[in-house]
Amino acid sequence: MNLSTIKISFIGTILCMACLSCQPTHKTDDKPEYLHAPFTHPGMFQNQADLDTLRQNIIRGIEPWATACQRLIAETDTTRNIKAYTCVSVGAYNANSIGGKEFSDDANEAYASALLWYITQDPAYARHAIKILDAWSNTLWSLDGNNAKLNIGLFGHKFLNAAEILKYTSSGWKEQSMQQFERMVRTVFYPTIKDFFTEANGNWDASMIATMMCMGVFLDNHDMFNRAVERFYRGEGNSGITRYIYPTGQCQEATRDWGHVQLGLGELSKAAQVAWTQGLDLYAAAGHRLARGYEYTAQFLGGEETTAFGDISYRERGISDIYTSIYNHYTMVEGICLPHVDSLMVAHPEAAKPLGTLSAMRAYCNTFKSGQDEAKSLPETDVLLPETTGALMDAGNSIPVAEKLDVYPGEDIQAAIEKAGNRRVVLKEGLHTIRQPLRLQSGTKLCGEGRKSILMLEPDCLGPTIVNATLDMHDIVLQNFVVEGATKAETGFDPNYERGLRLYWYAPSREGIILLSDSTHKMQNISLQNVTVRNCTKNGVYIAGASNITIDRCDFDNNGSNVVPGPGFHHNMYLSHVTKVDVTDSRFDSSLWGNGLHITFGSNIRITGNELARNALSGIYCAESDGVGISDNLLEGNNIAGICVEQLMDACTQIDISGNLIQYNALAGIQSIGNNSIGMRDNCELGN
Numbered sequence: 085m086n087l088s089t090i091k092i093s094f095i096g097t098i099l100c101m102a103c104l105s106c107q108p109t110h111k112t113d114d115k116p117e118y119l120h121a122p123f124t125h126p127g128m129f130q131n132q133a134d135l136d137t138l139r140q141n142i143i144r145g146i147e148p149w150a151t152a153c154q155r156l157i158a159e160t161d162t163t164r165n166i167k168a169y170t171c172v173s174v175g176a177y178n179a180n181s182i183g184g185k186e187f188s189d190d191a192n193e194a195y196a197s198a199l200l201w202y203i204t205q206d207p208a209y210a211r212h213a214i215k216i217l218d219a220w221s222n223t224l225w226s227l228d229g230n231n232a233k234l235n236i237g238l239f240g241h242k243f244l245n246a247a248e249i250l251k252y253t254s255s256g257w258k259e260q261s262m263q264q265f266e267r268m269v270r271t272v273f274y275p276t277i278k279d280f281f282t283e284a285n286g287n288w289d290a291s292m293i294a295t296m297m298c299m300g301v302f303l304d305n306h307d308m309f310n311r312a313v314e315r316f317y318r319g320e321g322n323s324g325i326t327r328y329i330y331p332t333g334q335c336q337e338a339t340r341d342w343g344h345v346q347l348g349l350g351e352l353s354k355a356a357q358v359a360w361t362q363g364l365d366l367y368a369a370a371g372h373r374l375a376r377g378y379e380y381t382a383q384f385l386g387g388e389e390t391t392a393f394g395d396i397s398y399r400e401r402g403i404s405d406i407y408t409s410i411y412n413h414y415t416m417v418e419g420i421c422l423p424h425v426d427s428l429m430v431a432h433p434e435a436a437k438p439l440g441t442l443s444a445m446r447a448y449c450n451t452f453k454s455g456q457d458e459a460k461s462l463p464e465t466d467v468l469l470p471e472t473t474g475a476l477m478d479a480g481n482s483i484p485v486a487e488k489l490d491v492y493p494g495e496d497i498q499a500a501i502e503k504a505g506n507r508r509v510v511l512k513e514g515l516h517t518i519r520q521p522l523r524l525q526s527g528t529k530l531c532g533e534g535r536k537s538i539l540m541l542e543p544d545c546l547g548p549t550i551v552n553a554t555l556d557m558h559d560i561v562l563q564n565f566v567v568e569g570a571t572k573a574e575t576g577f578d579p580n581y582e583r584g585l586r587l588y589w590y591a592p593s594r595e596g597i598i599l600l601s602d603s604t605h606k607m608q609n610i611s612l613q614n615v616t617v618r619n620c621t622k623n624g625v626y627i628a629g630a631s632n633i634t635i636d637r638c639d640f641d642n643n644g645s646n647v648v649p650g651p652g653f654h655h656n657m658y659l660s661h662v663t664k665v666d667v668t669d670s671r672f673d674s675s676l677w678g679n680g681l682h683i684t685f686g687s688n689i690r691i692t693g694n695e696l697a698r699n700a701l702s703g704i705y706c707a708e709s710d711g712v713g714i715s716d717n718l719l720e721g722n723n724i725a726g727i728c729v730e731q732l733m734d735a736c737t738q739i740d741i742s743g744n745l746i747q748y749n750a751l752a753g754i755q756s757i758g759n760n761s762i763g764m765r766d767n768c769e770l771g772n
Contacts, residue, residue, distance in 0.1 A: 117313070117317070117364075117771065118306075118310040118313055118314075118364075119306060119309055119310060119313065119359075119362050119363070119364055120306065121362075121363060123300075123301055123304050123306075123309075123362060124361060124362055124363070125248070125251075125252045125301075126248045126249055126251075126252045126253075127248065127301050127358075127361045127362055128241070128244060128245045128248050128297075128298050128301055128302075128358050128361060129241075129245055129354070129357055129358065129361070129443045129444075130361065130443065130445065130446070131361050131447075132252075133447040134361075134445060134446050134447050135202055135249070136447075137445065137446075137447040138203065138442060138445040139202060139203050141445070142203055148436070148441055149441065149442060149445060152436075152438040152441040152442050153200075153203060153438070153442065155438040156196055156199070156200060156438035156439060156442065157200060157204075159196070159438065160193060160196050160197055160200060160209070160212075161193075162197065162208050162209060162211070162212035166190060166215055166216055166219040167186055167219075168183075168186070168190070168219040168220045168222075168223035168224060169182065169183030169186065169187070169223065169224065170223055170224065170225045170226075171183070171224075171225055171226050171227070171228055172184055172186075172187050172224065172226075172227045172228070172229075172232075172235060173227070173228040173229035173232075174227075174229045174230065174231040174232070174234075174235055175229050175230045175231065176230040176231065178231070179230075180229070182229075184229075184231070184235060187220075187235060187239060188235070188238070188239050190216045190219075190220065191239035191240070191242035191243050191246075192239075192242055192439065193212075193213075193216060194213045194216040194217055194242065194243055194246035194247075195213075195242040195243070195245050195246040195439065195443075196438075196439050197209045197210070197212045197213035197216070197246070198210070198213040198245070198246035198247075198249040198250055198255075199249065199439070199442055199443070201213060201249070201250075201253070201255060202249055202253055203442075207255075207256065210250065210253075210255040210256055210257075211256070213246050213249075213250055213255070214250060214255065214256065214257050214261065216246075217243065217246060217247055217250070217257075217261070217265050218261050218264070218265075220243070220268065221261070221264045221265040221267065221268040222264055224268055224272055225272065226272060226276075227272070227276055232276055233276055233277050233280075233281050233284075233288060233292060234284075234288050234291065236273050236276045236277050236292070236295060237277060237288060237289075237290075237291025237292040237294070237295050237351070238291045238295075238351070240273050240277075240295035240298070240299070241291075241294050241295040241297075241298040241354060241358075244269070244295065244298035244299060244301075244302050245298065245443070247262075247265055247302055248298070248301065248302055251302070266302070266303065269299055269302065269303065270303070273295070273299060274296075274299055274308065277292040277295065277296060278311075280292050280293075280315060280319070280323060282319075282320045282321035282322075282323060283321055283584055283587070284321075284322070284580070285322055285336065285337055285340065285344060285348070285578070285580045286319075286321075286322035286323055286324075286327065286328035286335075286336045286337065286348050287328075287337065287344050287347040287348035287351060288323075289315060289319055289321075289322070289323035289324070290323070290328065290347075290348045290349075290351035290352045290355065291347075291351040292312075292315075293312045293315050293316050293319075293323075293351070293352070293355045294312075294351050294352075294354040294355040294358060296308060296309070296311060296312035296315075297309055297312045297313070297355055297358040297359065298358060300312065301358065301362065309362070312355065313359065313364065313366070316352070316355055316359075316366055316369070317369060317748050317771050318721075318748050318749070318750045318771070320723060320750075322336045322580065324721065324748070325352065325366070325369050325370050325373050325374065325748070326370050326373065326697065326698070326720045326721035326747070326748045327698050327721045328348055328352065328377075329349075329352075329370075329373045329374065329376065329377035330393070330697070331373075331376075331465065331467040331468070331695065331697070331718060331720075332376075332380065332393075332467055332468075332469065332470070333373075333376035333377050333378075333379055333380030333381075334377075334380055334392050334393060334470075335348060335349065335377050335380070335381065336348070336580075337580075338380075338381075338384075338392055338394075338396055338397060339392065339394040339395055339396060339397055339575060339579045340397055340399075340577070340578055340579060340580070341397050341399035341400035341577075342381070342384070342385060342397065342399065342400050342401050342402075343399075343400035343402065343404065344400070345381055346381065346403075346404035346406050347404070347406075349374070349377050349378055349381060349406055350404060350405075350406030352374055352377075353374060353378075353406060353409055353410050354409075356374060356413075357409055357413075357444075360413070367410075367413060367414075367418070369748070369771065370720065370747060370748060370770075370771075371463065371465060372418075372420070372462055372463070374410065375410065375414055375420065375422060375462055376462065376465075378407070378410050378422060378424075378425050379422055379423075379424045379425060379462070380424075382407070382422070382424035382425045382427070382428040383424040384396075385401055385403060385428060386424055386427055386428050386431065388424070391469065391470040391471050391477065392470055393470050393473075393474075393639065393641065393671070394575065394579070395575045399577075403428065403432040403435040404435065405435050405436055405437040405440040406440075407425050407428065407429050407435070407436075408429070408436055408440060408441055408444040409440075409443075409444035410422070410425065411425050411426065411429060412444055412446060412448075413446070416446070416448045417448060419460060420460055420461065420462055421460070421461060422462075423461075467695070467718070468669060468670075468671055468694075468695050472637060472669075473614075473637055473638070473639050473669065473670065473671050474535075474566075474614060474615070474616035474637070474638060474639025474641075474671065475532060475534050475535045475537065475564055475565055475566045475614055475615065475616040475639070476534040476535065476564055476614055477534060477535055478534055480533055480534075481510060481531060481533055481564070483508055483510065483531070486507075487506075487507055487508060488507055488508045488509070488510045488531075489503070489504045489507045489508070489509050489510065490510050490512055491509060491510065491511055491512060491516070492512045492514065493512070493514035493515055493516050493517075494516075497509065497511070497516060497518065497522055497539075498518075498520070498522055498523065501522065501523075501524065501525060501528055501530065502525065504528070504529075506527070507529075508529040508530075508531050508561075509528070509529065509530050509531065510531050510532065510533065511530070511531070511532040511533070511537040511539060511565050512533060512537065513533050513534075513536040513537055514536065514537070514538070515538045515540060515573050516537070516538065516539045516540070517540050517541070517542050518539070518540075518541060518542065518545075518549070519541070519542050519545055520545075521541075521547060521548045521549055521550060521551045521598075522539075522549065522550045522551070523551055523552070523553035524550060524551070524552050524553055524557060524560055524599075525553045525554070525557070526553075526554070526556075526557050526558045526559055526560070527558075527559050527560075528560050528561070529560075529561040529563070530561070530562050530563070530565075531561070531562075531563045531564055531565065532563070532564045532565025532566070533564065533565075534564055534565075535566060535616070537564070537565040537566065538565070538566045538568050538573050539565060539566065539567050539568065540567070540568040540569075540570075540573055541594060543571040543572065545594075546592055546593050546594060547593070547594070547595060548595040548596070548597070548598040549567050549569070549594075549595065549596055549597065549620075550562075550567065550596070550597045550598065550599075551598050551599065551600075552599045552600065552601070552607065555601045555602055555606055555607070555629075556601070556606050556607065557599070557601075557607050558607060558608040558609050559608070559609045560599075560609065560610045560611065561611045561613070562597070562611070562612045562613070562615050563611075563612075563613045563614060563615065564613065564614045564615070565615065565616075566615075566616040566617075566618070567596045567597060567615070567616065567617040567618070567620075567624075568618060568619060569586075569594045569595070569596055569617070569618060569619040569620030569621065569624070569643065570582065570586065570594075570618075570619040571592060571594075583619075583642060583676070586619060586621050586642075586645050586676065587645055587646060587676050587677075588645070588646050589646045589647055589648060589650065590647075591621045591645055591646075591647055592621060592647075593621055593622055593647045593648065594620055594621050594622065595620050595621075595622040595623055595624075595626070596617040596620045596623065596624045596625055596643065597612070597615075597617060597624070597625045597626070597627075598623065598625075598626045599626070599627045599628070599630065600626065600627075600628045600629060601628065601629030601630060602629055603629055603661070604629055604630075604631065604661045604662065604663055604685075605629075605630075605631045605663070606629050606630070607627075607629055607630035607631075608630065608631050608632050609632045610627065610630055610632070610633045610634070611633075611634040611636070612625070612634070612635050612636070612638050613634070613636045613637060613638070614636075614637050614638065615638045615639075616638070616639040616640075616641070617638070617639075617640050617641075617643060617656075618639070618640070618641045618642050618643065619641075619642050619643065620643040620644070620645075620654075621643075621644075621645035621647045621654070621676075622643075622644070622645070622647060622654045623643060623644060623654045623655055623656075623657070623658045623678075624640045624641075624643030624644065624655070624656045624657060625640060625643075625656070625657045625658070626657075626658040626660075627657075627658070627659055627660075627662060628658075628659075628660040628661050628662070629660075629661050629662070630661075630662050631662065631663045631664045632664045633659070633662055633664070633665040633666070634665075634666050635657070635665075635666070635667040635668070635670055636666070636668050636669060636670065637668070637669045637670060638670040638671070639670065639671045640656040640657050640670070640671065640672050640673075640680075641656065641671065641672075641673050641674055642673075642674045642675070642676065643655065643656045643657075643675055643676075643678075644656055644675040644676055644677055644678030644679075644700075645676045645677055646676070646677045651677040651678075651700075652677060652678060652701060653677075653678070654675075654677065654678050655675055655678035655679045655680070655681070655682040655701075655705075656672045656673070656675045656678065656679070656680050656681065656699070657672060657680070657681050657682065658682045659681070659682070659683045659684075659686055659689075660683070660684045660685055660686070661684075661685045661686075662683075662685075662686050662687075662689070663686065663687045663688050663689075664688050665686065665688070665689040665690070666689075666690050666692075667681065667689070667690065667691045667692070667694060668690075668692050668693050668694070669692075669693045669694065670694050670695075671694065671695045672694060672695070672696045672697075672699070672703070673695060673696070673697045673698050673699070674697070674698045674699065675699040675700055675701070676700055677700045677701075678699065678700060678701055679699055679701045679702050679703070679704065679705040679728075680696035680697070680699040680702070680703045680704060680722070681694075681696060681703070681704045681705070682705045683704070683705065683706045683707070683709055683712065684706075684707045684708050684709065684732075685707075685708050685709060686706070686709040686710075686712060687709060687710045687711050687712075688710075688711045689709070689711065689712045689713070690713045690715075691704065691712070691713065691714045691715070691717060692713070692715050692716055692717070693715075693716050693717065694717045694718070695717070695718045696717060696718070696719045696722070696726070697718065697719070697720045697721050697722065698720075698721045698722065699722045699723065700722075700723050701722065701723060701724050701728075702722050702723075702724045702725045702726065702727065702728040702749075702755070703717075703719035703720075703722045703725070703726045703727060703746075703749070704717075704719065704726070704727045704728070705728045705730070706727070706728070706729050706730070706736055706739065707729070707730045707731070707732050707736065708731075708732055708733065708734055708736065709736050709739075710736065710737045710738055711737075711738045712736070712738070712739050712740070713740045713742075714727060714739070714740065714741045714742075714744060715740070715741075715742045715743045715744065716742075716743045716744065717744045717745075718744070718745050719744060719745070719746045719747075719749065719753075720745070720746070720747045720748050720749065721747075721748050721749065722749045722750065723749075723750050723751075724749070724750060724751045724752075724755065725749050725751050725752045725753065725754060725755035725772075726744070726746035726747075726749045726752075726753050726754060726769075726772065727741060727744075727746065727753070727754045727755070728754075728755040728756075728757070729754070729755070729756050729757070729760045729762060730756075730757040730758060730760075731757060731758025731759055731760055732758075735758055735759040735760045735761065736758075736760040736761065736762075737760070737761045738761060738763075739760060739761065739762045739763070740762075740763045740764075741754065741762060741763070741764045741767060742763075742764065742765045742766050742767065743765075743766045743767060744767045744768070745767075745768050745770075746767060746768070746769045746770075746772065747768075747769065747770040747771050747772065748770065748771040748772065749772045750772075751772070752772055753767075753769035753772040754769075
């Protein structure tokens with residue numbers, strides 16, 4: 085990665101200069117992260133110049149805005165009655181709605197009417213928008229039901245955009261009415277979403293981020309605005325830019341359905357649009373991650389082959405109205421082409437709705453052009469890909485018949501291990517369920533045929549899935565299969581719901597690969613290649629008392645929950661009392677309550693080319709260890725630090741950290757607790 089050097093958080097004893105070697109730093113990103121300047125008004129989806137340009141384009145008949153305006157006029161009824169509710173209650177998927185449809189419809193119509201007021205200067209539109217805002221601000225007390233936060237998130241920014249336009253034009257909105265609307269925003273809207281909703285799918289917080297930014301603008305409240313900016317950069321759970329959109333561009337909800345993926349992207353884009361109006365650039369965060377999410381999604385919805393971590397969904401593949409704003413920004417401002425987004429917009433012009441087209445208008449968009457001939461592509465990134473990380477996507481194996489022993493689902497794997505001799509035991513495609521953990525003997529070579537070779541404990545069983553048969557086990561190869569820690573192998577309609585069931589202490593205690601001995605060198609020569617271990621409530625992989633360990637191109641994901649003995653005790657991978665370890669090109673992501681890679685009492689360890697992201701604690705935690713090299717890894721979106729080095733009794737020594745990209749971790753890029761000896765060079769830290 086060869087980038088600039090690291091910003092460090094020191095806790096406990098401060099390092100003396102002899103303990104820390106580091107090349108001179110240079111700042112890699114000098115863009116302001118928070119807003120401190122006075123607010124621009126109007127200043128949400130559009131500023132004054134944007135509104136003026138939009139109006140002039142429509143007066144001159146310039147497309148697509150002229151037609152969009154005519155369609156919006158046809159859709160807007162300024163004579164209809166408004167029915168506001170004291171309490172709006174909406175259940176999951178809009179079930180049992182009381183006032184929910186009225187709340188959403190009126191939000192859309194208030195914003196549409198405010199825009200049409202400015203465009204046409206017809207006071208009937210201003211009066212209608214004011215009537216809607218006054219009705220709700222004089223009536224609404226609270227929101228309840230499953231979707232309370234989501235309703236404020238999705239529709240609050242439309243009420244607020246309407247209010248912003250009315251407030252800063254000669255609309256006739258009275259001061260007393262403005263104050264009542266402000267009261268509703270402060271006492272109903274903001275308390276409902278102030279703490280976001282960490283456990284929900286990421287589209288929820290994305291919408292709340294956009295609405296909270298708009299609240300901050302309308303109220304001239306920097307703390308409120310910057311609280312939303314902080315959440316965009318460093319959210320928890322599925323929230324925020326690096327947690328909702330993975331390095332490949334895959335979105336958190338891509339294993340759920342594409343309606344929700346587009347919803348999440350669209351709301352993050354709205355947040356970026358508001359921030360841009362106020363002079364902050366959220367589009368560029370995490371290497372233009374937002375654009376990568378759009379390109380990945382447009383590629384899939386456009387019918388092209390797309391790979392994913394997990395089982396990609398084929399549900400709800402209709403095209404949403406989310407693409408105009410992001411496309412305009414990248415082609416007109418960044419000079420970057422988005423070819424998949426462009427193709428999707430050309431193929432589905434019907435997806436662009438009037439309000440979306442008009443609200444995406446910026447002053448720099450006074451011509452509607454592609455820009456692809458003169459624009460550059462998104463910068464290439466070196467990321468781990470689903471097709472080469474973890475159990476492989478292609479089925480089958482090339483092992484000669486004489487060198488393998490095939491095991492089909494339902495057959496006795498343990499018996500095959502015990503009689504295999506020098507042959508490889510091959511788990512054929514299908515679900516292999518066991519009631520007792522497999523006991524690996526020395527010399528075992530257990531292989532699969534890719535993602536469809538799944539090994540899982542029976543749903544009513546607890547404990548580890550694979551263990552060592554003896555304390556001195558040696559020469560083990562595990563290759564190209566999935567260890568499933570959940571109680572069922574099938575992905576449900578909402579994987580995040582099932583993840584939530586594993587999140588807490590009362591979930592079943594199920595572990596993945598657990599290889600434990602009683603001295604550092606007793607087990608030897610352990611190799612994991614293209615192994616996926618996922619959804620274990622305890623450790624995904626735990627190896628203690630071993631030397632010569634190779635972890636190569638594996639995927640350890642969503643392991644390490646809050647089950648007894650509690651949070652912080654279980655991780656995606658836990659290595660203890662180990663030496664001579666190589667961890668390369670593997671993925672350690674989304675531990676529910678633990679670290680991505682947790683190391684204690686280790687020596688001679690090399691961690692290279694891995695992704696350690698979105699873990700509840702740190703990407704890498706290292707304590708009581710010596711000779712650990714951490715190089716060319718991506719460490720992002722972790723709740724504490726990208727890398728945490730801690731002295732429990734003895735300081736860590738010879739910790740070499742080089743060439744890593746460490747970004748948007750909640751507390752620090754590197755956290756050093758105690759008197760540890762750390763050398764650093766050529767790292768890049770952004771937004772920690």
